[in-house]
Amino acid sequence: MSLVEKIENDLKAAMKAREKERLETLRSVKSAFMIARTEKGASHEVLTDDAVLKILQKLAKQRRESAEIYKSQNRGDLADKEMSEAAVIEEYLPKPLTDEELDAALKSIIAETGASSMADMGKVMGVATRQLAGRADGKTISARVKQLLSV
Numbered sequence: 001m002s003l004v005e006k007i008e009n010d011l012k013a014a015m016k017a018r019e020k021e022r023l024e025t026l027r028s029v030k031s032a033f034m035i036a037r038t039e040k041g042a043s044h045e046v047l048t049d050d051a052v053l054k055i056l057q058k059l060a061k062q063r064r065e066s067a068e069i070y071k072s073q074n075r076g077d078l079a080d081k082e083m084s085e086a087a088v089i090e091e092y093l094p095k096p097l098t099d100e101e102l103d104a105a106l107k108s109i110i111a112e113t114g115a116s117s118m119a120d121m122g123k124v125m126g127v128a129t130r131q132l133a134g135r136a137d138g139k140t141i142s143a144r145v146k147q148l149l150s151v
Contacts, residue, residue, distance in 0.1 A: 003052045003092060004033060021081075025088040032059060053093065053134045060089040097135045105132060106144055118149050 001009075011026040032055050033047055047055075063086035070079035097105065106128060115124045128141050 002046070003049050003056075004047060007033075007092060021084055022088055025085045028085075029056070029059060029089060050133070056089055056092055057134060060086050060093065063089065094134045097132065102132070102136055102140070102144060103148070106141070106148055110145075110148060115149060118146070121145055121149060124149070 007026060007029055011023065011030060014023040014026055033052065036047060036051065036055055063082045067079040067082035067086065070076070070082060106124070109127050109131065110124055113120065113123045113127055115121070124145050125142065128145065129138060132141060
């Protein structure tokens, strides 16, 4: 079962169980999928799981950033709503890598690409972002690669 089908099935289950917050979140996710399908230059067929993961990551990141803004403006009620929506979306994302797992993966990628200095960072980042997509944030990957290559 694809990720889109799983989300649609969970949407139906949330409707039947009358889970209002989960239902609203899954509807917004489904809406984002429909928009992605109908964008200019997109194939109007089924989204790939990679495309779905990118959309889900973007939506979860938007929710977390909104929650931070709401917290800074002392709007805890809205921040809590955004964080609960982010939690629902994150259920469909792969489990993030721990720091140790990330370091191990990056060290193997550095060895694989033969990188030895900061001049090779682009090579490492290209491979790392493809291999670790969905499991680590690009900013985190970049910071760790800089740290590993500068040693």
